[in-house]
Amino acid sequence: MEKQVAIVGYAQTGYESDVDASREILVLEAAVGALRSAGISREVIDTVVTANNDYMDGRTISNMRLVEPSGAWLKDESKVEMDGAYAVLYAMMRILSGDHDVAMVIGVSQASVFPTYVPGVMTLDPTFDRERGLLNEVSAAALQARAYMDACGVTEEQIAGISVKNLRNAALNPLALRRMPVLTVDDVMSSRMLYSPIRELNAFPPSDGACSVILASSKKAAEITDCPVWIRGVGFSHDSYLTERPLDKLGSLKQAAERAYAAAGISDAKDKIDVAEVHENFAHEELMAYEALGFCGEGKGSALLESGATKINGELPVNPSGGALAANVACAAGLARIAEAALQVRGEAGSHQVKGVKTALAHGQTGLCAQENIVFILGGE
Amino acid sequence: MESDGLQNVDMVRIPAVPVFNWSVGNFMERFFDGLKGGKFMGVKCPDCGRVYLPPRMICERCFAKNDEWVELPPEGTVESFTLAQVKVGEDGELADLEAPVLIGMVKHEGADTCLVARIEGPDPEEASVGMRVTAVLDKSAESILDILSHYVPR
Numbered sequence: 027m028e029k030q031v032a033i034v035g036y037a038q039t040g041y042e043s044d045v046d047a048s049r050e051i052l053v054l055e056a057a058v059g060a061l062r063s064a065g066i067s068r069e070v071i072d073t074v075v076t077a078n079n080d081y082m083d084g085r086t087i088s089n090m091r092l093v094e095p096s097g098a099w100l101k102d103e104s105k106v107e108m109d110g111a112y113a114v115l116y117a118m119m120r121i122l123s124g125d126h127d128v129a130m131v132i133g134v135s136q137a138s139v140f141p142t143y144v145p146g147v148m149t150l151d152p153t154f155d156r157e158r159g160l161l162n163e164v165s166a167a168a169l170q171a172r173a174y175m176d177a178c179g180v181t182e183e184q185i186a187g188i189s190v191k192n193l194r195n196a197a198l199n200p201l202a203l204r205r206m207p208v209l210t211v212d213d214v215m216s217s218r219m220l221y222s223p224i225r226e227l228n229a230f231p232p233s234d235g236a237c238s239v240i241l242a243s244s245k246k247a248a249e250i251t252d253c254p255v256w257i258r259g260v261g262f263s264h265d266s267y268l269t270e271r272p273l274d275k276l277g278s279l280k281q282a283a284e285r286a287y288a289a290a291g292i293s294d295a296k297d298k299i300d301v302a303e304v305h306e307n308f309a310h311e312e313l314m315a316y317e318a319l320g321f322c323g324e325g326k327g328s329a330l331l332e333s334g335a336t337k338i339n340g341e342l343p344v345n346p347s348g349g350a351l352a353a354n355v356a357c358a359a360g361l362a363r364i365a366e367a368a369l370q371v372r373g374e375a376g377s378h379q380v381k382g383v384k385t386a387l388a389h390g391q392t393g394l395c396a397q398e399n400i401v402f403i404l405g406g407e
Numbered sequence: 408m409e410s411d412g413l414q415n416v417d418m419v420r421i422p423a424v425p426v427f428n429w430s431v432g433n434f435m436e437r438f439f440d441g442l443k444g445g446k447f448m449g450v451k452c453p454d455c456g457r458v459y460l461p462p463r464m465i466c467e468r469c470f471a472k473n474d475e476w477v478e479l480p481p482e483g484t485v486e487s488f489t490l491a492q493v494k495v496g497e498d499g500e501l502a503d504l505e506a507p508v509l510i511g512m513v514k515h516e517g518a519d520t521c522l523v524a525r526i527e528g529p530d531p532e533e534a535s536v537g538m539r540v541t542a543v544l545d546k547s548a549e550s551i552l553d554i555l556s557h558y559v560p561r
């Protein structure tokens with residue numbers, strides 16, 4: 027994609043396990059923060075796309091009362107009931123349609139207000155799996171982890187290495203929920219076992235928070251900022267239900283990445299991508315993502331991790347923010363990956379800034395065992 | 408955030424419990440009827456020949472309506488497994504189990520998709536991907552959903 031749509035502002039709330047605020051206040055904080063970051067007022071926004079979930083918010087048409095805090099009053103407002111990364115795609119298409127110049131995307135949820143693991147159970151096949159009480163997002167991920175470990179000869183200690191890398195990185199990110207500067211593989215391996223091989227520290231922490239990203243057409247972006255972050259490519263793909271596809275690889279992520287790379291004109295991802303923010307709900311998914319994103323060959327994810335390449339000071343840092351293992355707000359975790367990737371391109375990431383980022387990759391996922399995946403390639407001037 | 412949180416209202420209870428009275432559809436009816444008679448009934452895609460167990464009406468790969476019923480054996484292979492130490496409790500959070508439960512994802516011989524059920528019998532340490540198992544049915548189960556009781560190694 028040539029320079030058609032740019033990210034011109036973003037904001038995240040601090041992530042907490044039980045924030046003392048309503049979702050409206052979280053949205054207001056993210057919206058005001060993003061407007062301030064872009065240096066524009068509410069009047070400049072043409073369209074607002076929110077990402078939230080009726081079930082998690084405990085109300086139908088749950089975007090309705092988000093009109094006020096998102097600044098969408100009497101504007102063209104819409105909603106995506108998936109991760110906010112998909113709302114960015116929707117907003118981008120609204121701009122490409124020519125009808126809008128500036129779009130605000132906001133993702134929000136509060137795990138502290140809904141029964142954390144019920145939404146995952148509700149996504150199961152209601153005529154069988156859902157009623158049998160065995161599957162949920164953690165046990166499903168455990169089946170995925172075991173299938174991957176068996177296919178690729180990966181150990182639990184290697185998977186724990188992802189948690190160590192990401193949660194140590196999170197200590198450099200003031201917004202992260204799990205900030206663990208001295209975490210070791212042994213610490214991860216002795217954390218509470220949930221569903222083998224998944225332990226508490228290689229599963230996402232249920233989190234509260236919001237994230238906002240502002241997009242603009244090329245014309246408007248030039249008026250708003252001297253350092254737009256261009257969307258150079260996007261790809262997304264939706265795979266089968268978890269019992270009907272191979273769980274040992276992320277086929278739809280591979281396809282999404284190939285589409286995004288083609289749009290961005292990237293033939294060698296490992297060489298061209300300077301930093302990646304990956305939406306890993308569980309530690310093993312980051313290893314699987316290395317392979318699907320073409321950062322290494324099939325089955326070589328753990329070798330890439332152990333080479334140190336994906337450390338914050340490595341050749342291809344992954345999740346310098348700490349990723350979703352450090353804070354995972356449903357409907358905002360993939361969106362936060364986009365905000366973090368944009369932050370890296372602009373050089374505004376502070377303590378977790380990677381040096382010399384020109385091209386960044388951001389990934390979002392929705393569904394059990396990463397059923398749907400979306401990949402964005404972002405770049406500066 | 409500076410508020411002290413909600414002081415006056417502890418919890419709002421929605422005055423209705425959302426219970427959905429879905430029909431399981433003709434295909435799952437036939438699957439359950441099969442289980443009652445001790446049979447595993449799947450369907451085959453007319454275009455690619457992929458066999459779905461449990462049966463699905465549509466082959467997403469071919470965008471075709473599955474129409475050929477096939478009876479599959481009770482034997483299959485463990486495609487993946489997990490030893491559960493927890494379950495999703497009544498409150499929707501993870502609650503410790505009194506005893507761990509081995510859960511397997513099993514592909515029956517001749518099928519291309521999997522069923523998820525408990526595995527009983529093996530020492531959890533000995534469970535493996537590729538382990539061959541046989542289904543155990545409990546035709547006296549109170550719920551039709553529980554007729555597929557578990558798998559045992561063979």
Ligand SMILES: [Zn+2]
Nearest residue numbers: 452455466469
């Ligand atoms: Zn087919």
